[in-house]
Amino acid sequence: MVQIHPRIERLQPYAAGTRPDPGIAAIKLNQNESPYPVSPKVEQAIRSSGAELLREYPDSGCGRLRAALSELHGVPAGAILCGNGSSELITLLYKSFLCENDTVAVPDPTFGLYATAAALVGVKIVSVPTDDDFRLEPGKLAEPSPQAIIIANPNAPTGLYVEAEQIERLLNDFRGLVVVDEAYIDFVPEGTSVIGLTKRYSNLIVLRTFSKAYGLSGARIGYAVADERLIAAMAKGRETFSVNAVAQLAAEAALTDPAYTSLTVERINRTHEAFRAALTDTGWRAWPSFTNFLLATPPSDGPTAQEIYQRLLDRHIYVRYFDAPRLSDKLRISIGTDTEMKTLLEALSDAGA
Structure with a gap:
């Protein structure tokens, strides 16, 4: 057996x-x-490409998409890695930066996939309770002395948002890996992404997705933004063709229709x-x-x-x-x-x- x-x-x-x-x-x-x-531009791009798009392997590096994201966020293309949804990237960052029995601190409650992905590679999750109203003080996540911290911002399933200034205070005090999952950031009125902080803090990884605001859940495409050293490490362990050609085309077209x-x-x-x-x-x-x-x-x-x-x-x-x-x-x-x-x-x- x-x-x-x-x-x-x-x-x-x-x-x-x-x-x-x-x-x-x-x-x-x-x-x-x-x-x-x-977006109609996404639909048009897919219709125009036809079935021929499926004959060849996709661009493994998602070059055109990364170039578009580089322009959007004002970071180098080398600071961006695309993946098969944020879910692939979550698993990948565990594999790239954490060892068996390392600990990751997350708020309680939060997105359940963080714990599932950790269990796959033998990483331990430490859940730090939010207050009675589910509000989070990011600094409390550092108290268990974890190797990494993950914050969904806004959080799921509560939907509450942590100001960028609070996350920066955490980055000033904590030297381990900090992951900020911004899957829902587009819905925050005047909300501030912390992608810009990746230029100053080499221990920060920001995750984004095309599943929510862009309506591309079925395409399964997301991306990470971080110091180029971290992105290069994650790229080594990534599946070669994890982002298919249709998903890349759809994401590229979506970015042209803000x-x-x-x-x-x-x-x-x-x-x-x-x-x-x-x-x-x-x-x-x-x-x-x-x-x-x-x-x-x-x-x-x-x-x-x-x-x-x-x-x-x-x-x-x-x-x-x-x-x-x-x-x-x-x-x-x-x-x-x-x-x-x-x-x-x-x-x-x-x-x-």
Whole structure:
């Protein structure tokens, strides 16, 4: 019998969220996807390329895309590495900079994939509790003396944002690896990315994705920005052709249409605020998140979060329920179209919530 590695035997896989069965008309608000189509420029680029794009191997180095990102962020192309979504890059940075039994400090709660990826390579996660309102003091993550710190900013599943100044204070005091995952940064009004800090702090890695604001979840493409020495190290361990040709083409085209991306973000943010106001009017507590989702607790005199989750599933409305400490009495709800959120509010009323 073939032996399975003990780490794999023990591993609890990351739960990506329930998907509707094929052919089911559903409202899918559980994976923080964009409710709007991709930019017309993306669609046109893919249509124009045709099936011929699939015949040859893609550019392993994502040269054109990195050049476009270099211009966008004002950093050298050599300071950027593209990957098969942020998920590949998270695993890659563990493999590149951490040894077995090293520790990584993360807020509690946060994105579950950080722990799953750590378990794959024998890295230990130290969870540092956020306060009663899920707010994070970045400096507390350094207290366990970890080799690395990961901050999702805004955080998932809470949606709360840490100011760039707080992260810079952490960088001034902590000499280990600091990873800031900015998957949702585009939804923060006047929010400041810390990508510019990678020029001054050689221990900082910033992760970004095309899955959220750009609406390219299905393309699976993200990128890391860091000191060129760190990027070169990560590039050594990366799968040779991990970013396929269609994904590269889609991301390049998306970057040429910033007006469309801004409009999409504005629409989502508007719907977010309207939905949050309507939800709180019915007795829910909803955290003031800066993302394309919100975390909310139903009224205590009605059905539980888990019961509501199931009742919504019965109506083919998909939201996210986490059976985990501090989250089991809450639902995470992605922001869809105005029509979808109205339908959800009606369904919640019918469910007694």
